[in-house]
Amino acid sequence: MKIKILVLTIFYFIGSFNLSYAANSEKVDQISKNLRCLICQGQSVYDSQSDFALSMKILIQNKIDEGKNDEQIYDFLKSKYGEWIVYDPEINKNTVLLWVLPLILFVFGGILILRKVSIK
Amino acid sequence: MLNQIGNYSLYIALLSSIIIIIQSPILLNRNNINISGRIFSLISIQSLMIIISFIALIIGFIISDFSNETVYNNSHTSKPFFYKISGTWGNHEGSLLLWLLVLSIFLLIFTITSKNLSNKYRILTLFFQEIIILGFLLFILFTSNPFMSLFPIPNEGSGLNPILQDPALAIHPPILYLGYVGTSIIFSSSLAALISGSVNKSWAKHIKNWVLVSWIFLSIGILLGSIWAYYELGWGGFWFWDPVENVSLMPWFCLTALFHTILILEKREMFHSWAVILSITTFSLSMSGTFLVRSGILNSIHTFANDPSRGVFILCFLFILITLSIFIYFFYQNKIKNNFTKTHIVSKETAVLVNNLFMMFFLSVVLIGTVYPIFLEVVNNDKISVGPPFYHKLIVPFLIPFLIFMAIGPNLNWIKDKTNKINLQQLLFFILSIIISFIFLKRVGISYLFSLPLFIASFFLFFITIKDFSVKKTNLSQKISHFGFSLFILSVLVNGVLAKEYSSNMKVGDERKFLNKTIKFESLKVNESKNYQSLEANFKISDKKNSINLKPEVRVYDQPQTITSEADIKSTLYSDNFLVFNILKNDGFYNVRYQIKPFMIWIWISIILISFGGILSIVKKNG
Numbered sequence: 001m002k003i004k005i006l007v008l009t010i011f012y013f014i015g016s017f018n019l020s021y022a023a024n025s026e027k028v029d030q031i032s033k034n035l036r037c038l039i040c041q042g043q044s045v046y047d048s049q050s051d052f053a054l055s056m057k058i059l060i061q062n063k064i065d066e067g068k069n070d071e072q073i074y075d076f077l078k079s080k081y082g083e084w085i086v087y088d089p090e091i092n093k094n095t096v097l098l099w100v101l102p103l104i105l106f107v108f109g110g111i112l113i114l115r116k117v118s119i120k
Numbered sequence: 121m122l123n124q125i126g127n128y129s130l131y132i133a134l135l136s137s138i139i140i141i142i143q144s145p146i147l148l149n150r151n152n153i154n155i156s157g158r159i160f161s162l163i164s165i166q167s168l169m170i171i172i173s174f175i176a177l178i179i180g181f182i183i184s185d186f187s188n189e190t191v192y193n194n195s196h197t198s199k200p201f202f203y204k205i206s207g208t209w210g211n212h213e214g215s216l217l218l219w220l221l222v223l224s225i226f227l228l229i230f231t232i233t234s235k236n237l238s239n240k241y242r243i244l245t246l247f248f249q250e251i252i253i254l255g256f257l258l259f260i261l262f263t264s265n266p267f268m269s270l271f272p273i274p275n276e277g278s279g280l281n282p283i284l285q286d287p288a289l290a291i292h293p294p295i296l297y298l299g300y301v302g303t304s305i306i307f308s309s310s311l312a313a314l315i316s317g318s319v320n321k322s323w324a325k326h327i328k329n330w331v332l333v334s335w336i337f338l339s340i341g342i343l344l345g346s347i348w349a350y351y352e353l354g355w356g357g358f359w360f361w362d363p364v365e366n367v368s369l370m371p372w373f374c375l376t377a378l379f380h381t382i383l384i385l386e387k388r389e390m391f392h393s394w395a396v397i398l399s400i401t402t403f404s405l406s407m408s409g410t411f412l413v414r415s416g417i418l419n420s421i422h423t424f425a426n427d428p429s430r431g432v433f434i435l436c437f438l439f440i441l442i443t444l445s446i447f448i449y450f451f452y453q454n455k456i457k458n459n460f461t462k463t464h465i466v467s468k469e470t471a472v473l474v475n476n477l478f479m480m481f482f483l484s485v486v487l488i489g490t491v492y493p494i495f496l497e498v499v500n501n502d503k504i505s506v507g508p509p510f511y512h513k514l515i516v517p518f519l520i521p522f523l524i525f526m527a528i529g530p531n532l533n534w535i536k537d538k539t540n541k542i543n544l545q546q547l548l549f550f551i552l553s554i555i556i557s558f559i560f561l562k563r564v565g566i567s568y569l570f571s572l573p574l575f576i577a578s579f580f581l582f583f584i585t586i587k588d589f590s591v592k593k594t595n596l597s598q599k600i601s602h603f604g605f606s607l608f609i610l611s612v613l614v615n616g617v618l619a620k621e622y623s624s625n626m627k628v629g630d631e632r633k634f635l636n637k638t639i640k641f642e643s644l645k646v647n648e649s650k651n652y653q654s655l656e657a658n659f660k661i662s663d664k665k666n667s668i669n670l671k672p673e674v675r676v677y678d679q680p681q682t683i684t685s686e687a688d689i690k691s692t693l694y695s696d697n698f699l700v701f702n703i704l705k706n707d708g709f710y711n712v713r714y715q716i717k718p719f720m721i722w723i724w725i726s727i728i729l730i731s732f733g734g735i736l737s738i739v740k741k742n743g
């Protein structure tokens with residue numbers, strides 16, 4: 001019985017380790033897909049095999065192992081390499097138009113159409 | 121010798137262009153003159169000259185005439201024959217000559233096929249088209265002449281970028297250009313129709329074919345580019361929201377909107393001004409696309425020109441054309457018939473307006489996402505990247521209502537449909553979509569449940585478009601295109617959710633387990649080819665039932681020295697097996713990336729279906 005429990009616990013630990021490992025490497029993929037490979041031409045860190053991208057992936061893995069969450073990792077990278085590295089620009093005074101302009105156009109167009117149709 | 125032939129024929133073409141531009145206003149005032157006379161022969165001469173110069177360039181590439189600078193820069197004697205030819209347009213100068221060639225041939229076709237239309241309209245179209253041709257001729261002759269001579273004549277050329285030596289990419293530019301340049305005819309003719317006061321049913325009927333032709337070529341051109349990116353860039357994706365891809369997508373959105381609007385104009389004599397505005401916008405987008413790509417201001421894998429003077433020229437030219445068209449629009453706007461009546465909210469007309477609204481929204485997302493970083497950098501020197509997450513976040517939420525509208529819209533009646541009737545059939549399909557999406561996503565993994573609405577909407581559209589094949593009301597070409605679109609969205613979604621990827625560093629003899637499969641690195645051999653050496657790996661992927669062998673390559677081209685990795689892909693109707701490997705610095709180890717991509721082939725098939733609907737529509741009408 002004790003042996004059974006022991007084996008089970010060991011399996012459980014191996015299992016959970018595997019799981020968390022898998023989740024971690026998936027997380028690296030997820031984050032690196034959102035990063036520009038700075039020395040490549042229009043490639044993400046995830047897609048690139050350059051030295052820069054490889055060391056970047058190791059860096060992200062290390063940060064995850066340190067227990068940093070996504071936001072902290074992005075912030076760290078942005079402070080080190082600048083806004084240019086992320087493919088997903090955050091909303092600030094520089095980028096507010098980028099995010100809002102298409103939406104304004106949609107609303108504007110919608111109003112135009114509403115004025116041209118009759119409900120009855 | 122070839123250089124002289126090319127140069128002189130371009131100058132003759134320039135001369136004919138100037139003569140036509142000067143003569144057409146004179147001819148315009150003489151009402152009963154038929155343009156099949158002198159102007160027609162001038163256009164024929166012009167096309168002939170441009171064809172001759174293009175052939176001269178092709179011959180230069182085939183016989184490796186290195187006294188030509190373009191050939192020297194982009195070719196090499198050891199290159200395979202096929203890529204010597206495709207090298208003609210695989211560079212800046214040659215690709216512009218191709219633009220010009222298509223421009224003049226399209227004009228010739230227009231002149232021949234528009235004989236039963238009014239003279240004024242035809243001459244004005246010729247006039248505007250010749251202005252565009254003149255602009256391109258000047259641009260080619262003075263900033264990007266493909267016939268510059270080199271002396272002393274070098275013995276060997278510097279080669280074509282190996283990444284471009286590929287069958288899909290060899291025919292990708294010409295097809296895409298046919299689409300881009302087709303929009304020039306739409307532009308010229310819409311301005312002509314505006315001035316001659318003939319924006320009406322018969323104009324719509326006439327220009328519809330050109331809209332369709334451009335749209336078909338653009339769709340297939342984009343498809344070829346995506347297929348190429350899929351297997352050649354080795355990342356396993358097919359769309360990267362790369363600026364140059366975006367540039368081809370923008371006129372596509374615009375053309376799709378224009379086509380639907382033209383249909384309404386033809387059937388119901390509505391939305392005249394909007395059709396003209398869309399025609400002008402479509403061409404402006406195609407031109408800006410050329411400007412953005414050619415000027416080299418985009419940070420992109422496609423950029424192969426980097427000369428500011430060229431960019432400035434196109435920018436000025438574009439500015440002149442756009443100003444001219446805006447000016448003409450406001451000056452002649454009052455000539456447009458204004459028999460505007462409000463459309464009912466539940467009618468086919470409103471459905472088309474809604475389609476246009478969504479198309480314009482998608483267009484604006486892509487446009488703003490592409491040019492915003494450029495402007496920001498100019499204005500305050502901040503560099504930002506706009507990539508896939510941005511586009512997904514803005515497009516996906518709008519895709520959901522769009523798909524539902526697309527399912528309902530085409531089944532509505534003209535003028536006014538019944539509002540109080542709840543369509544039981546549609547409701548049933550909707551409930552069915554909810555159930556199927558839920559079961560599907562639950563089986564895939566609970567973390568995907570947030571995309572439930574998107575799946576419901578696309579399954580709904582999918583079912584409705586299938587059901588529509590049994591309804592007689594709409595035409596077959598529309599059904600095929602719409603079904604193709606629903607299949608496209610569904611395949612992309614399923615592919616995105618179910619794709620599996622494994623990446624590892626392996627050496628020969630290694631074995632790895634992935635899901636229920638075993639990946640074995642069996643062997644590695646070196647091959648010699650005409651202009652490259654390749655490292656060919658052999659991987660065996662096996663599960664309990666069967667096994668397949670995948671043989672990706674790493675190629676080392678010598679002229680110019682470049683390493684490319686060629687993925688090996690085995691496609692079935694259910695899924696693609698995709699394997700690519702790269703050389704690592706550590707001895708003996710290679711980075712191996714294996715992907716299972718379900719329903720990948722259906723993405724291509726669906727785009728072919730979408731385009732096929734368009735082809736069918738042209739064939740049916742003329743047959």
